[in-house]
Amino acid sequence: MDKTMPNDMSLEALIAGDRAEFARLVDEYSSPIYRLGLRMLGNPQDAEDVLQNTFLNALTHIQNFEGRSSLATWLYRIAVNEALMLIRKKKPEVNLEDVEAEDDTDDLRPTQIVDWSALPEEELLSEEGKKALDAAVAQLPESLRIVFLLRDVEGLSIKETAEALNLTETNVKTRLLRARMVLREQLSAYYSERLPARSEK
Amino acid sequence: MTDHPHTTCEELLGSLSAYIDGDLDPQLCQELEKHLAECDNCRIVLNTTKRTIDLVQTPLEKPDLPEDVRERLFKRLNLDHYLTPKPK
Structure with missing residues (x-):
């Protein structure tokens, strides 16, 4: 996946709420995010929920995007949080913090x-x-x-x-x-x- | 982990990931390569770890978004108007 801003996309237009530009953003990043959902949740229905919630969330918050990370990393962060929320809901027993910074090999x-x-x-x-x-x-x-x-x-x-x-x-x-x-x-x-x-x- | 002058198998294990990513201090790298030249087992672990990473990165493992999923996504986002055939 392209980790920088795709060449012909405009961050300014996205932040200004340009719908056509957002649609292009969706097409640019929906495949990797769906794939991530599939591999995190293990089934297409949950992956689709992660995908939809990620872009709904992105649509709501894009005007606050400050560019401290790349847009791709920002989207991934949203997707990861959506996936983790769904995992916690479905499997509350899963401990996501179960690996401490241990050097023991x-x-x-x-x-x-x-x-x-x-x-x-x-x-x-x-x-x-x-x-x-x-x-x-x-x-x-x-x-x-x-x-x-x-x-x-x-x-x-x-x-x-x-x-x-x-x-x-x-x-x-x-x-x-x-x-x-x-x-x-x-x-x-x-x-x-x-x-x-x-x-x- | 101990401070032996020569890289041991255990030390190699700790640095393996960084070595594969080309993220290792050049001196450590050199020591590690010296150890690798002499240690069959570590060489096997290195080769098979690299191969494991290659395999998961293969494009065959990256299916595109199904068209019906894409359509529902655009509708959910009220972007139906922009639902043109996906540019490739």
């Missing part, structure tokens, strides 16, 4: 040491492979998943992710490392079964 020590990285693309991205990947992402705890989605899937920088989530950059980095390690373990377990016997270590 003890529990991250890799157990799956199998090099599957050279498996051909068609094997890695087979229908079944993609399902395994989606399932692994879906199983991440919310507090890690949101960081991972913004940084590694949507391509926000560490700084932008921190701004969107109201976290420190250190905290984003800690969560990102955890998310990546957990995913790597899961995918290693899955792909190692698909390696030809001779490459196994």
